[in-house]
Amino acid sequence: MTRSIPTALAAARAIADGSLTAEALVRACLDRIEAREPAVHAWQHLAAAEALVEARALDRQAGGPLKGLPIGVKDIIDTADMPTAYGSPIYAGHRPARDASCVALARSAGAIILGKTVTTEFAYYHPGPTTNPHNAGHTPGGSSSGSAASVADGMVPLAFGTQTAGSVVRPASFCGCVGYKPTFGLLDVTGVRPLAVSLDTLGVMAADVADAAFFVSILTSRPTLRTDGHALTPPRIGLCRTFEWPKAEAAMQAHLLASAEKLKRAGATLLDVTLPPPFERLAAAQQIIMAFETARSLHPEMRTAPESVSPVMRAFAGEGAGLSVDDYDAAKELRAKGAAALTEVFSNVDVVLTLSAPGEAPLGLGATGDPIFNRIWTLLGLPCLNLPCGTGPQGLPMGVQFVGARDNDARMLAAAAWSEHALK
Numbered sequence: 001m002t003r004s005i006p007t008a009l010a011a012a013r014a015i016a017d018g019s020l021t022a023e024a025l026v027r028a029c030l031d032r033i034e035a036r037e038p039a040v041h042a043w044q045h046l047a048a049a050e051a052l053v054e055a056r057a058l059d060r061q062a063g064g065p066l067k068g069l070p071i072g073v074k075d076i077i078d079t080a081d082m083p084t085a086y087g088s089p090i091y092a093g094h095r096p097a098r099d100a101s102c103v104a105l106a107r108s109a110g111a112i113i114l115g116k117t118v119t120t121e122f123a124y125y126h127p128g129p130t131t132n133p134h135n136a137g138h139t140p141g142g143s144s145s146g147s148a149a150s151v152a153d154g155m156v157p158l159a160f161g162t163q164t165a166g167s168v169v170r171p172a173s174f175c176g177c178v179g180y181k182p183t184f185g186l187l188d189v190t191g192v193r194p195l196a197v198s199l200d201t202l203g204v205m206a207a208d209v210a211d212a213a214f215f216v217s218i219l220t221s222r223p224t225l226r227t228d229g230h231a232l233t234p235p236r237i238g239l240c241r242t243f244e245w246p247k248a249e250a251a252m253q254a255h256l257l258a259s260a261e262k263l264k265r266a267g268a269t270l271l272d273v274t275l276p277p278p279f280e281r282l283a284a285a286q287q288i289i290m291a292f293e294t295a296r297s298l299h300p301e302m303r304t305a306p307e308s309v310s311p312v313m314r315a316f317a318g319e320g321a322g323l324s325v326d327d328y329d330a331a332k333e334l335r336a337k338g339a340a341a342l343t344e345v346f347s348n349v350d351v352v353l354t355l356s357a358p359g360e361a362p363l364g365l366g367a368t369g370d371p372i373f374n375r376i377w378t379l380l381g382l383p384c385l386n387l388p389c390g391t392g393p394q395g396l397p398m399g400v401q402f403v404g405a406r407d408n409d410a411r412m413l414a415a416a417a418w419s420e421h422a423l424k
Contacts, residue, residue, distance in 0.1 A: 004032045008069055008157040008211040009228055015068045022055035022068025022112065029070045029114060033155045039136050041129040042150040044075040045082050046115040054112050065218050067110030072150050072159035072205075075116040076123045076143070078191040079103055082113070086193045087121040087128060087143075090301055090308045100191025102160060102202055105219050114156055117146030120368060122298065123162055123195050126310035127368050133175060134396050138361040141171030142368030144179075144205070151205040152177040152397075158215050159205040163378055164195045164290060166357075166371025168203035169401055172386035174361035174369060176397030180204050180212040183407050184381030186220055196293035198332075199286070199378055209387065209417040216409075224410050227417035235415035237263060238273035238349035240403075243280045244372050249359035255398050256355055259389055259423060263353075266422035273352055276344055278337040279376060285331040285338075286379040292328040295320030335379055342380065342405065351415040352403040356386045360396035373401065383409040385416045389423045 005028050006014065014020035030048050037043060051070060058068050078084050078096035085091040098104075103113060118128040120143035130145040132138040133153035140149040144161030148171035151159050161168040163181045172179025181203035189202050206212035210228040217225040239260045245253070264270040298317045301309055309317075345352065355373040362369055377384050383406075386399040402419070404412025 004154045005029055005157060007207045009214050011069060011157060012065065012067070022058045023052060025068055026051050026055040026070050026112060026114070029156050032153070036133070036153055036155060040131055040133050040149050040153055042117055042146040042153070042155060044085065044116040044118045044128070044146065047082055047113065050081070051112050051114050058110060058112070063110035065109050066106060069111050069158060070114040070156050071106055071111045072115060072117040072147055072156045073103055073113055074144050074147050074160050074162060075119045076162055076193045077103060077160055079113060079116065082116055084116065087119040087123070087126075088301070088308065090305050096191070098191070101188040102219060103191070109218050117144075117150055117159055119143050120145060121310050121313055122193065123164060123167060124294070124313055124316060125368060126312050127365060131365060132361045132396065135394075138363055138396060139174065139365055139368050141174035141357070141361060143167040144171050144203075145368065147205045148172050148175040148177055148179060151207065157207060158211065161203045161205055162192060163201050163203050163374070164199045165286065165378055166374025168205070169374050169384050169386045170357045170369055170371050172205060173356035173388070173399035174397065176388045176399070178206045178209055178212045178388065179386040180206070180216065180413075181378070181384045182216055182409050183383045186409060187216065194297045196290045197297065198293060199290055201378065201381070209385065209413060209420050212385070213413045213417070225413055227413050230414070232414055232418040232421070234267035234269065235350040235418055236269040236271065236348065237415065237419075238271050238345070238352045240273040240275065240352045240354045242275060242354055242373065242376070244283060247358055247370070247372050248355055251392050252355060252357070252359040252398060255390065255392065256353070256400055259400050260353055263419055263422055268419070268422070271349055273345060273349060276341040278334065278341055281334055282338045282376040282379055283372060285334040286375040288323060288327055288331040289335070289379070291316060291320035292323045293320070295323075338376070339380055346405045351412050354401050354403060356399040356401040360392040360394050360398060377403050380406070382406055383412045385412065387416055387420055387423070
């Protein structure tokens with residue numbers, strides 16, 4: 001798919017040197033949205049007029065490192081000047097009192113919030129209207145549906161997403177963009193509607209690894225995360241099939257193995273990583289923790305407006321309410337055992353290479369796909385990134401997932417950036 005707008009880094013540099021105006025960039029995004037939104041339905045709310053006014057103002061003044069860059073914000077994240085509905089009719093027209101911290105930080109760095117992107121209901125499974133930009137009959141994934149679709153379709157250079165199971169990495173794989181979920185807690189989640197508080201992680205969608213790293217480096221004041229302008233060296237990559245490997249489609253399995261061989265031929269050290277025994281039960285533990293915590297976070301809506309909650313959301317909340325504290329604590333104990341085994345997993349590798357999703361985006365818009373290949377890494381709070389690298393039998397994007405050690409986002413991003421160039 002040909003991009004109609006520059007990447008975030010290219011745009012930031014052009015705005016800084018005066019060869020591009022913020023207004024021209026916003027207009028290019030709006031032109032693309034006008035042409036494609038009737039088919040993709042990525043936007044819950046578009047602040048077109050306001051964004052142009054803000055862009056003109058920014059063009060008359062000095063700005064921060066994100067000056068003039070239009071950004072999409074998942075509609076699970078609070079914005080004071082735009083409705084935030086959390087994907088639910090209960091909150092139609094809701095206007096929070098203030099921006100979420102990530103939105104405020106982006107604005108302070110000069111970013112322009114172009115609008116709110118479609119989310120599934122409360123960032124769970126009940127989908128919104130967004131379609132896959134490569135084939136409107138297929139799901140874009142979820143829950144960060146609009147964010148992945150808008151970036152992949154070239155409507156906006158950057159967007160915020162969130163991940164509780166696989167809601168950044170999976171839609172990025174289905175739509176064909178970079179989806180980066182940092183280490184749990186690296187990006188502040190104040191003002192993000194909680195689903196499962198010990199799992200919810202703020203992430204970003206971007207056109208490439210350098211853009212994602214640049215965006216998060218600004219939001220976290222961590223310049224060491226950036227991958228542009230640095231010499232990248234071949235990483236030590238651990239090929240990891242995980243215990244969930246049989247649940248992947250044959251084409252996806254073959255795609256991962258072929259990508260690993262390409263990286264090896266390009267100079268990477270490739271090792272097989274077999275996960276320790278505790279990992280066999282971690283996907284189930286993630287589901288228990290997510291259900292238990294969701295039942296609590298959704299309790300106000302279930303108490304006051306259950307008829308406005310979708311059947312799939314009500315069922316999940318009911319499942320969580322039926323779990324005992326002993327079930328929850330046992331799942332947390334499994335998480336602790338998995339975390340203790342991570343030193344062994346990363347003992348000889350810089351990054352783990354594994355599956356982002358079971359296959360290409362499934363046909364139909366009634367579901368968003370299975371996050372089975374994301375659950376364990378989200379449970380453990382590890383940095384993860386989907387790298388798009390080719391298409392599958394149906395001509396839809398396929399990606400591979402890079403997973404780093406906890407709090408070692410810089411090494412994971414560097415390995416992904418090197419691999420991105422090698423796979424091209």
